[in-house]
Amino acid sequence: MKILIINGPNLNLLGTRQPEIYGDKTFDAYFAELKNRFPNVDLDYFQSNHEGALIDKLHEAGNIYNGVILNAGGYTHTSVALADAVAGIRTPVVEVHISQIFAREKFRHHSYIAPICKGTISGFGLDSYRLALLSFLG
Amino acid sequence: MKILIINGPNLNLLGTRQPEIYGDKTFDAYFAELKNRFPNVDLDYFQSNHEGALIDKLHEAGNIYNGVILNAGGYTHTSVALADAVAGIRTPVVEVHISQIFAREKFRHHSYIAPICKGTISGFGLDSYRLALLSFLG
Amino acid sequence: MKILIINGPNLNLLGTRQPEIYGDKTFDAYFAELKNRFPNVDLDYFQSNHEGALIDKLHEAGNIYNGVILNAGGYTHTSVALADAVAGIRTPVVEVHISQIFAREKFRHHSYIAPICKGTISGFGLDSYRLALLSFLG
Amino acid sequence: MKILIINGPNLNLLGTRQPEIYGDKTFDAYFAELKNRFPNVDLDYFQSNHEGALIDKLHEAGNIYNGVILNAGGYTHTSVALADAVAGIRTPVVEVHISQIFAREKFRHHSYIAPICKGTISGFGLDSYRLALLSFLG
Amino acid sequence: MKILIINGPNLNLLGTRQPEIYGDKTFDAYFAELKNRFPNVDLDYFQSNHEGALIDKLHEAGNIYNGVILNAGGYTHTSVALADAVAGIRTPVVEVHISQIFAREKFRHHSYIAPICKGTISGFGLDSYRLALLSFLG
């Protein structure tokens, strides 16, 4: 099983950005833990602040991975192009959010990506990624 | 660890109601599987079509359970009273949905319950319950 | 032919509640007349002010009746759960309203139930029930 | 008893237009059946695609008929002028729709005509006309 | 000075239609009075319930009259086509309404025609026409 985690804009700041919302662990540290915990999963990670780079990666992932875990950050709420990329590939995509987006500003309640994702997991902190991974393992 | 699953209106019809959306397994059958899979969790189940009965149960659960998994069905989108019940107890509540509610009618995109839940899991079919359970197990 | 009339909240007050809108005949009196007029129809009647009880009854009716005539009263405009119950059974349901709901407050113009009902009849006073019954008799 | 059925735009296409929504019987065939079934009613029929012609006919009908059955088609949702015509005559008017308009596009959920009609019947196919006729016969 | 009064849908019913709103004088009677009161004005009158006929008349009036007094009735609120006709001719048009449209249903508060008319006069009963005429006489 080959799974790709894609993180969108500002998630490279995890651990330093607004720790009261996002916690103080870096994603690299978390990713290492996750790989340790799931040694049988071939787990990759990609982050970019560029909407286009995220789209390019999704296209590429469509031919290689069994599943994609996507935290599109701020593009979740504004990017039709990213949503079209999810719809344009056959690999199932699970949407994750670290914070409970439904408890924050109103513009974060709408996701262009959700309707074409296999499922959505929101609000469990970094643990949202583990749950998403488990959704692929069954 | 003591966990309660609460299912709201029409979820007693699972297995017969709109199988193209909700699948053809009854919840009782699924619940038995779930208990088997997690033998160390003290797992209970409650279903009602009555908003008031769901509120009563949440109040009661607040003193007994370590966590609640809540699929409020149609009340998700219309019940301030149920959301107030979730806010009124200390036990953490995880919101689950079988279908991907963000891909259905617009009135299903809004949840009164989400903002005061620990997290939301939507769209994985009955597997949403397992993921919610795993969120409590860490 | 077995037909069930289900009346929702406050319809037990018929004859005393706002007679300028709903008339001054009790539903029991009207129901007796209706049974007299259609001796060959096996006609039952259920009323409740409890949303959950109406849902329970619809589930039960789904296995027994050839048709349901539903006046959901105030729940018409607010209950996704009741609408899901109508969608969850195979028996056809006809929506009726005593008053012309489109001539009243704006929040009464929208019905969650209408889109999944066989048809809607609104505004003919108690005669709306007779017309709904005739729609099943063909 | 003298009753006039008025059909608005595109209802002359009945039987050929979108048969999955409107069925495959022409209105002329249906009208003949209806006259046969109600031999004691003096039943007339008028169809036009012209909003103005429908208004003219309503004015004229106001002096001649005991009741009007009006399917205003697409003008239902857009014509204040037609609604004013209904309000301007003393003959009671019943609004009918072949399809369940509340289950179709959002712009078909609003009717300018409903608030000033005696009642509304929607969704029973061509049988909506028979039910409307029965509402006048009591 | 040549002035044309154009009345739109249902204004042929004046005197009989909803007299509590529109009064009980026919427009013909009023028009005769108006001609008597302004003997030096060459005053014509046209009424139609047909949107297209009103547009045709406006096109024609554009070459003949010094001014048009237009009561577009229900088309006021719904007809872009009529407004485009007003914009398409060089003769100045004054919009009149018998009732105070801003005190009635919300959909009567918006006029497609107002922005391209020389002015608007609303609410003076039939006297609105006299004031409109006086606006041309200076």
Added chain:
Amino acid sequence: MKILIINGPNLNLLGTRQPEIYGDKTFDAYFAELKNRFPNVDLDYFQSNHEGALIDKLHEAGNIYNGVILNAGGYTHTSVALADAVAGIRTPVVEVHISQIFAREKFRHHSYIAPICKGTISGFGLDSYRLALLSFLG
């Protein structure tokens, strides 16, 4: 003078639920104080989390009490059925809220019940009930 206080959903949690909003006194304790303070008023109390039970109680109260003090909790903002029950009885009803609902989430600013209540009192903590009672005593 016979007055009934009706409390809706989650008000049974008073004293433990969100004390920063609702205070830390139970309603039972407050009710005892209120009875002491107004020994000449025949004061009863009813609480339910069930919308239907609240409606049933209102119907019953309509024949017995001189006044009803209603805190409908979360149903205030969502229940047409409860509002119809208030409109359906002759006993005057006063709406109360413990918190200042206009200073909270936007969905709490609208009340279906207010328009058909004798008056509304909001924001005085438990003292809102005393003021409501005084409104009946004059």
Added chain:
Amino acid sequence: MKILIINGPNLNLLGTRQPEIYGDKTFDAYFAELKNRFPNVDLDYFQSNHEGALIDKLHEAGNIYNGVILNAGGYTHTSVALADAVAGIRTPVVEVHISQIFAREKFRHHSYIAPICKGTISGFGLDSYRLALLSFLG
């Protein structure tokens, strides 16, 4: 016949303010012409930029004048208080606007005052005042 013209905020700038919208004649000059043209009318004039002063004047006018011609300027679109003042007196009030407000910014299309005025005259330049005056003279 005693008539009062009340002009609201910024109308003291007439003749210098945005002449492409409002023309280049001062209101004093126009008022003198108007008095000359209607020697038999007892015509007064009041202008203030203060909402409160306009309300005070309307209260006072209610006992003295047969009619008020009110151009409330910017307060037209924002002042419930001024509209309540018009509703609170018995003297009929006619609303006038120099520019065609329906052809300007969207926020100028709504008038709080219109629904409780005898009539509205908009768009004829300063001639709007003369037409308003003529509406009182019959």
Added chain:
Amino acid sequence: MKILIINGPNLNLLGTRQPEIYGDKTFDAYFAELKNRFPNVDLDYFQSNHEGALIDKLHEAGNIYNGVILNAGGYTHTSVALADAVAGIRTPVVEVHISQIFAREKFRHHSYIAPICKGTISGFGLDSYRLALLSFLG
């Protein structure tokens, strides 16, 4: 205890303005009764139709009174400035309305002042002022 009643625009007309809504007693008469009924309260009264004067008075009251009872009339629905004045002083302010504002035009359902007031009392006629006074007396 020193309490100030502040009445906003048009409340000087009480007793003559729309008596079917506001009753036929002048506020002066009512104020005398209130002083008689509460001889131990140092009760003052201020009325103005000027938004600015109401703000000035609130600023001044902030240093002198233990409480303010504010009926802001039409400014309730439109004045951010008045609401800022309430927020800018430390004296608690109670909002009152004579009529049940939630049963009137939609624009009267929103209050800029409510969110920053201690509480709101609406709909009890002049008795709303007594209840507000009692809220300060405890």
Added chain:
Amino acid sequence: MKILIINGPNLNLLGTRQPEIYGDKTFDAYFAELKNRFPNVDLDYFQSNHEGALIDKLHEAGNIYNGVILNAGGYTHTSVALADAVAGIRTPVVEVHISQIFAREKFRHHSYIAPICKGTISGFGLDSYRLALLSFLG
């Protein structure tokens, strides 16, 4: 190949109406050029200001032509009936606009007709018709 061009309201004024938007060539002149340029196409032309006449023509065209080029003018934005006529025939219809409707008033941005047309061409001046014709020729 038999193609019909249908022009809606006010397009008979082309060449004289608002030439800064629509140009100064009459449609007859343009139509002659178009026929010259495409001698192998059997090209017809129909114009009416009557919504009903446009609907009648579309019905008729449905049996005769291989394609329809429709500029519905102002009816584009307001006519459900015309859109239903397009949906009711089998001949493919291409929507054209002379001006770029998306750069004009907001109400011109929505087209009832677009969703059921084969395609939309907007903004190329009269050349929009040639492009529409070329879409049929392939």
Added chain:
Amino acid sequence: MKILIINGPNLNLLGTRQPEIYGDKTFDAYFAELKNRFPNVDLDYFQSNHEGALIDKLHEAGNIYNGVILNAGGYTHTSVALADAVAGIRTPVVEVHISQIFAREKFRHHSYIAPICKGTISGFGLDSYRLALLSFLG
């Protein structure tokens, strides 16, 4: 260079009102500092809580000052009349706000005044006035 600072409602409370938003320095103290810092500018100051007085002052300033710095306080969001006053004079006006209004309640995000001001400066505390002054000095 002659510059006038105009402060609107509640800005006289600066230093005492909500210091967590507006700071604890009085405007008089700040104004003295500003005059010291810019000895070559002829700097005046006016404050009023009266919308009308602000309008009067703007009219007067139009003939005397080279520039106006306007903090309209709560009137920013509600006053068309004040905006019309700004539009009605030739002196350029710069809009300032002490707090970052775009980070506060939604109703503070809209300014009637901004579109007709030379520029807007918001959020720099009292330093917003200095920046506005510098915009005139170049």
Added chain:
Amino acid sequence: MKILIINGPNLNLLGTRQPEIYGDKTFDAYFAELKNRFPNVDLDYFQSNHEGALIDKLHEAGNIYNGVILNAGGYTHTSVALADAVAGIRTPVVEVHISQIFAREKFRHHSYIAPICKGTISGFGLDSYRLALLSFLG
């Protein structure tokens, strides 16, 4: 004549992405056909999933090409920046869409780019590009 086709996000997937909407021909194959069909046009092609790269290309094209054919894909509905780029160059731009965007999700009905394009062509499949090209050839 030098023409550039610019394709936005996900259009590199043409031929594999949702073929029921976009067809099964790759754009490269189509582009080769188009070049063959128009041998006298100097036709170039650029695709990127990066909003910034599309803007850079538009800037560059402004100095080199006689026309641009732009299918901005998902950025059509969300990118003010791209629309500003179109407005910032002098080369005319034609907007094309393969699918009929007005028949799809509501968020695809609005285009930021349309108002500043020479014209819009939507719904003809890949043939939309040929028609756009023909619009430049005249």
Added chain:
Amino acid sequence: MKILIINGPNLNLLGTRQPEIYGDKTFDAYFAELKNRFPNVDLDYFQSNHEGALIDKLHEAGNIYNGVILNAGGYTHTSVALADAVAGIRTPVVEVHISQIFAREKFRHHSYIAPICKGTISGFGLDSYRLALLSFLG
């Protein structure tokens, strides 16, 4: 003091793009002037049309600069991701706009960035940058 100016999309076109809105000076020329005028400030400049590059730069600037002056161009109105980047760094950011954005299209009135910026300066042409710089110098 180290300050970075970041310019977003299309601002590289300054001097050639829509000079009636943005003026005819290039930003490079302006930047040279600014450096000359503030020789003691360490002033840098970055421009990109790529949303992701702007986010990358903001992250980098967060560790190096004392302040950032950000003109996000079209991304101002659409980019949650960019706003999150501003919120994710500790360096204060001032938002500037060359044109008065509140006087342009409605979609330019909303800024995702404003609520988390230290302040906003809009409408002073290129001078907006100087004022922003002065806000850091105190």
